[in-house]
Amino acid sequence: MKPLKKILGIAVLVALLAATLSACNLFGKDDPTPTPTPNPGGNVQPPKPDQPQDISDATSGLKYKLTGNSYSVVGILSTNTRTDVVVPETYNGLPVDTIGYNAFEGATKIKTLTLGENVTSVGDFAFKGCTALRTINLNKVNSIGNGAFRGCKSLQFVTVSEDNEHYFVEHNVLYNKNKTTLVLYPTSNYEFDNFSIPKSVDTIRGGAFEGEDLQLEIVLIGANVKEVSYNAFIDCKNLKIYYIPDADGKIPAGWNENWHNLSEKEAADNIAAFNGRECTITFDSHGGSEVEAVSQYEKFYISTPETPVREGYRFDGWYLTDSYLTEQKVKFPYQVDGDRTLHAKWVKRCTIKFDTKEGGTEIPDVVQDEGYTVARPADPTRENYRFAGWYLGGSEYNFDSVVSQDLTIEAKWVLQCYLVFDLGYGEESNVYYKTAPKDIGLTVGTDELKKNPSRAGFKFMGWYTEKDGQGTKIEDDKFPYVLEKLETVFYAYWKESFTIVFDADNETAESSDVAVLKGDAIT
Template identity: 20%
Template sequence: MKKARIAAATLSLLIAGKACPVSLITADITAASAVEELTENSAEEPEYYEIAVQYSVKYAEYKDHAVAMGLSEEYVDMEEPFDIDIPDEIEGIPVTEILPEAFSLSNVQNVKLGKNIKTIGDYAFNGCSYITEIKLPADLERLGSSVFCECRGLEKVTFNDKLVSIGRKAFMNCRALTSAELPDSLVKIDENAFSGCQKLSKVRFGANIASIGAGAFNSINMTYMEIPSSVSELNGCPLLYTDYDELPDMAIRIDNSDCVLGGDRSEWKEFIIICDEGSAPAIFAEEKGIRHCTYEQYKNGKYDRRVETEYGDVFSNNTMSWCMVEGGYEVFDITMGDAEELVIPDEIDGVPVVAVSNNLSSRENNTKVKKIVIGKNVKTIWSAAFFEYPALEEVVCGEKLETIMSLAFYGCEKLQKVIFNEKLKTIEHMAFFNCTSLTDINCPGSVTSLKQGTFYLCSPDFIILPESVKYVEQSAINVSIDYESSFSNPSVIVVLNPECDFEPSSISGSRGIWILGYSGSTAEIYAKENGLLFRVLEKPKESNDMSETEDMTDETDTDRCAGDTNCDGTVDLSDVVLILQALANSDKYWLEGTDPSHLTTQGLYNGDVCYYGSGITAKDALWIQNYLLGDTESLN
C-alpha cells in the first residue's frame, strides 16, 4: 500500500545521526505511526513511498529522487571507525541530497559519494575527525554551512567541476588540509569557509570566483594570496594572521582595479595590498592607512617594510596601557588591584577611547572586579578582553558600542547582568560562553544574529530576541542546570521575529526551556521539531486612550491595575508582549516611542508587579505569564 504525502517539515524531523536529540527520535516514531494510518484513498499523490536502509545509511525515497537522511540504527552509536558508501541510485532512483546533520559527530572514516548528489546540507559531516580524504560528487552544486567543520583529520579535498558555492565555515578548523584547488565553476565562498585551516598553504581560485567572504581564510599558513579579476567586492579581509610573535610581510594581490574593499583598518593593517596605482583598492588603502604598492614594486622589493612595533608608541599609567589606532586610543593590560569597579574612560588627554583589547596577561590583577563600565566612545571590545574575570557580576555597555568579539567575557561565571546599548550590532562566537550565572539576557534591537556559543552554558530566566535577530547559529544558546529540579524554573526564550532562521540545535540545554513566539512562526516550528514547550504570543493591543494615559501624574499609582501593561482593562499575554517589546526596542515601545502601542506612564506602574517599585524588567513579564498560567496567585 502506497503511503500518503508527508510534509517536508515532518521529513526534517526524521534526520538520524549521532547528535540526534531524543525529541527527534520520538518524532520519528510518531511520524511513522501517522503514515500507517493513511490509506490509498488519500486525495493527494504520495510524495515518497518509504524509508530505505542500505548498509549503514538510511534514505527517504521520493518519486524521482532519494535523499540520504543519516545513519541506520546500528551505526548511530558505533564507537569504531566505519565506512559509508552513498550510491548513485537507490532502486533506480538517483540520490540527489544529503540532509543537514546527517552524519554529524559520527566515527565515519572513508566516505564515497554518488555522482548525482547536488546538495550537501549544513553540518552534514561536522566533527567527523576520522575522515582524511573527500572526493566531492560530480553533480554537486552547493556545500552547506559547516559541512566539514572540525574534520581535523581531513588532509585532501578533490573539488568537482560543477560546484557553485561553499557555505559559511564549510571547512573551518580542518587543520590537516594543505591545499585547495578550486574549480572554475565556483562563484562564491562564504565567510570563514576555510578559517582555522592552519596547514593550508596553497589556494587556487577558479576563473569565475565573484565573492569571497570576510575571514574566509583566517589563521592559515599563507603570507601571499592572489584575488582574481572576477572578484568585484571583498566585504572584509579574507586573511587573518594570528601568530604575533613573528609577523612576516604578508601580501594580498587584487587584480580587479574596481574591486570594492570593506572592513576596517584592524582587519587589513598587517598586509600589503598589491594593486594598480589609482585603483579602488589603492584609494581604500590610502584612506585607511594601509601599506600598498604595485605588482612591480612588490616583485622588486620596493615597498614599505613592516615596522618593528605593530602599534607605534604605547603609553601607560597605573591602571592600563593604550596606543593609537584608527579613530582614537585602544586600551589593554588593565590592572585594577583591589578595586571592584573597572571604568573604561571616555577619552584620554582629549583623545577618545574607541576599543578595549586583550587583558589576559593582567587577568590575575583583576580578581576583585565586580562591575565593568564601558566608556561612551568605545566601539569594539576585542576577543578575550575580559576572559574569565572571576568576580565580575555586571557589565554596562557604552552608548556607541557596536561589536563584542569572540570570547570577550568567556568563563565569567559570576556575571549576572549585562546592560546592552541600542547600537550593538554584533556579538561574536562564544562571547558569553560559560557565564553560568547570567539570568537576564535582553538582546538590543540592533543585533541581527546570534553566533555559535554566544550564550552557551548560561542559566537565563529570560532571553529576549528582538525583531532584528534574523539568524541563530547552532549551539548559540545552551541552558545549563542551575536548580535541583531542572524544570521547576524554566528558561523562557522570547522570539519577536516570526521569520527568524534557526540552525539545527541552535537552542538546547539540560534545563527546561519554553519558547514564546507568534503563531505559525519559525520559532513555533523549531520548538515542535525539538520537543520544546511553545507558548503563543498575541500582538499587543493599542490603548484606546493613549493621550490621556501619557499625561497622567502621580495619581497613576492609586489608579494602578496590576498587570494591565497596555491599559486595555484586561490582563493577558498582550501585556507580557508589550513589556518584552519595550525592553527589546525602547525607541519604538518605551515611553514616547514611535509605535502607537508604546508603553505609557500608567502602563509603567501597572506592569511593575515583581517587587513593586523596582521598575519594569523581564521578571515582570515572567510574573504575569505565570499568573496567567495559574502558577502565581496574585499580581499585587
C-alpha cells in the first residue's frame, strides 16, 4: 500500500506543477490578456474597456486611457517638445473628455495649451509644474480639480468658450459663471498692480493666488467674501494682503484657518486690516440707459461698467468730464482716486439709404457716425438701363462730403434703346439684327446699319414700320435716327419674283429671260 500511496502523491504533485506552469505560460501557450496592436495609422488600438491601459500616441504626443466610451489624457510623451499643444476633441472615434490627475505635470516646454471642446473635466494637479505655460484655453470645461495650476508661474492668459456654462473670465481672472467664486488669478497676470476682490465674489478657492512670482503687489479682500479656502493664498510671500475686518476687528470667521501658508512673521508683515476710504463712482449716461453706481476703495480698480444704450446714437466711452477731451477718456480697469462722476459720450448715427428704384439691384443701408463720409457702394444694375450715378435732391451726390443726418440717395438710370430689323416673314419674330444699345435720345447713323437682306424667290423692297409694307417706309433720310424708346422694330417688305423664259420656235430665233415681280405686267 505504501508504494501505491507514494505513486498517487507523486501524480498529484505533477498535476499541480503542470497547472502552475500552464498558468505562467511556460509551455508556450498564448497569454489570454490581449496585447494592443498598432493600427494602420501607427497608433495603438484601444484596449478592452475592462482592461484599460495607457496608450501612447505619437501624432498628438499625448498618452490616453480608455474609460467607458471616452478617453482621458493621462500624460504627455517625453519626446513631445512642442510649445503649442492642442488636446483633440476625439481619439480613435471617441470623445476626449478628461484631463487626468497630474497629466501634464512637469511639461516645461509648453507655452500654449488648448483643450478640445469635449473636455469637461480637469483633474487635480493636471498642469502642475508647467513653468513655461503662458496661455491656456479651457474651452467648455465644467470642473477643475485642486491645484490644477500649481507652479504655473508664467501663466498670464486664461480663456474659456463664450458658451461655457460653468466658468467666466474677466481681465484674465477665472471665476465661476455667476462670478461668486474666484477660481484663479494667474501668476503672471499684469492687468493690475493691486486687485480688489469683486463685490460679487463670496468665495476664494484654494490655490487661487500662488507663488513668490505673483505679478501683484496688493490684494484687498472685501467684507463680501465669506469663505477663503484652504491654501487660497499659497507661497504669496511678496503679496500685501488687506482684509475688511468683522465687527470685532478680526478676520471673518468663515475663512479656513489655513487659508495661507505664510510663517507667523511673514503673516505679520504681509497681512493687515484695511482702513482706506471707500469711494463712489457714478455714471451720467446723458440721455442713455441708466448705469448703476459702483463703490470701490481708493487706489483700487473698477472693471468696465455696463454699456448704456441710446436710440440713434453710438456709445463712445466714458470720460472724466463732459468736455470729452481725448486725454480724458477713461480706460478700464480704472484706478479709483476719489468720488467721481464719469460721463457717457454719444455719437449720432446717420442712416444712409440707397434707393435703386424698381428693378434695380438692392444696396444695403449704411449706418455712419455723424461727421464722417460714406463710402461709395458698388454700382447697382438694372435690366435695359445704364446706371448714371447717385443723386441727392437733383444733384449728383458727393461722397467726399460728411453726413450730418439720415439721407436717401437715389440711383439715376438711363434707358438703353436699340433698333430691331425683322425679316418680316414667319409666324414669330425673325430678327435680322439689332443695333448696339444706346442711351435714349441718342441717334443711330447709317454707318451702323447692315446691308439689305436677301431671300430666295423674293425681292427686298425696303424697311417699314409695320409688316407687309404697311406703315412708313424708312428711307435713308430718316437717319440719323433718334432713339425714343427701348425697342423700335422695322420690318422687311418682300415681293415675290418670277423669271419668264421666252423659247423661240426655231433655232435661229432670238430668246431671252425676263425677271418680273408678282403682279407686274410683262411688255
